[in-house]
Amino acid sequence: MTLQQFERRQQFLTPQMYETLKAETLNTIETFKVNPTGVGDSIEERRVYSYAILAENYLNLLILEYTVGNSLPFIRSQIEIVIDYYEQYGSKLRSYHKNINLPVFELFTIDGYWAFEAACAVILLEIENDKVLQEYLYYPKDLVDFYQTFTLKNSELNFLKNHNKLSIKAGEKSPQQGYWFTVAKVNSRQHFNLGDVFPDFESDWGDVYWQFDGEE
Template sequence: MLSLLSKKEWEARHREPRQDHVDYEDVISDILDGFEIVATNLSNQELMAKASKGDIMTAARSRAFDANDALVFSYSGGHTIEELASFLPTVLEYWEAYASLHVEFHESEESGGHKVPHLDLYDSDYWKALQLVCFAILLGHTGLLGRIMDLLVYENDDQDALLEALVAPYLPGRPEATIYTRQLPYRKTRKIFAAKPAARPALMAQYLDEWYDASRREPYHDRHKSSIFPGYWSLEAAAMTFILDIDDSSYRDKPFYPADLVDYARQHSQRSSADETTDSGETGKRRPNVPAGEPCPETGWWFTPAQPNSRRYFKQGETMPDVGGDYGATFWQWSSDQSAPSL
């Protein structure tokens, strides 16, 4: 379970420059208190016997929505990624508890025969769905994706093209989706998926440059003007960068890009069970990241997130250098683009 950061911890670690400590403290405190209240109420058999199925379902739904908010507020506030990773399975448990109660409500007379999705992919619920998928990929919990997608299938007539593209490496055999249920900015990702590896860094940089203005119809847009601001993060850009193994050195410092989530995924998550394909069409094995000071395990082009535009050619056995700077430890990663740079 998450714990509240002290003001000193928050001041030293918060990632979102627009977040206010008072807002962070109030929101996380209220959410954590709410978790305890809902858990106590749901375990009170006498109370449950008196409550309507609609009230019970609504309480569970609020807890699930709050759990997503807790992830985003906590990431913005500077919680460690390890803490977020340990919390994500609990978030999914809250969603599954809500889903079960939601189905019970639909099967009761209270619903009047009217059924709605657990998360409607055509309205603002989409942002919650995208958070679940992206956090599962970035926090090393790709094994949860099947359960997440089961939640999203319920009563949604259409599945979303971006969500399906994100889970495709982990859940092969799912029907292809062509509809972008929320359109912008997400429709713009199609070009990145379709591009050759060498073109993807520039396309992703452009996507991030346009992300906020293109998101004007999304529920998070302009939230910094309110007193409850979770933070601006293009989680889909991070998940795509990891899945497609894009060299992010040219855009990792751009606003809205959660670079440390990608770094964590590259150390703790799996990209897919499929072989990688280089720009030349060559199918290759997955290479481990190499810390500075170690010999290069394979001749080719490598890059490090610790330095922009760092892609360079190493021969097998050559010592991988430390680039220094404020980033931290230097790890070299095999580049999906194995072509020589154009002059």
């Protein structure tokens, strides 16, 4: 999908800037999937911090797609990739340092633009009237509105309860029989039996995740 098909949430993000930032971010991701960082006293420690770079850049990519105007359902579907890489980084970091309390995530914004912290505060503090905040250009009001009005389907709730996640990475086995789809490919919805392996293919994001969509 081209930039012209989006209604940009930040008008200062030009088409050229978007394409450049996306290409640079994806290049960084591909580099550190196979190469360790230069930080660390051992190759093991350097590989640990390569996962930090991967997680951070997948988050940057998600924020970039939000900024350029991609749909919130798409953003929601891709956040599993960000969570997955932060979980991998956290597991490797805590295992390496033998400290289960080490933090792995700090909330930040891309180029300091979006006030995601304000949106989180509104949600966590259950503030019902955020009208004053909505006047500010940097407040991601559509994310808060989406959170307050969105409800999971019963099939999604049951799947989340049983598996503690909503999507599965390509190459892994289906944990439940039913229909699955991926936003990485148009008209991808299809039926998988328990144990079927989810197919992989080229995607703008590199990693492909399949999302459960019910049994019918």
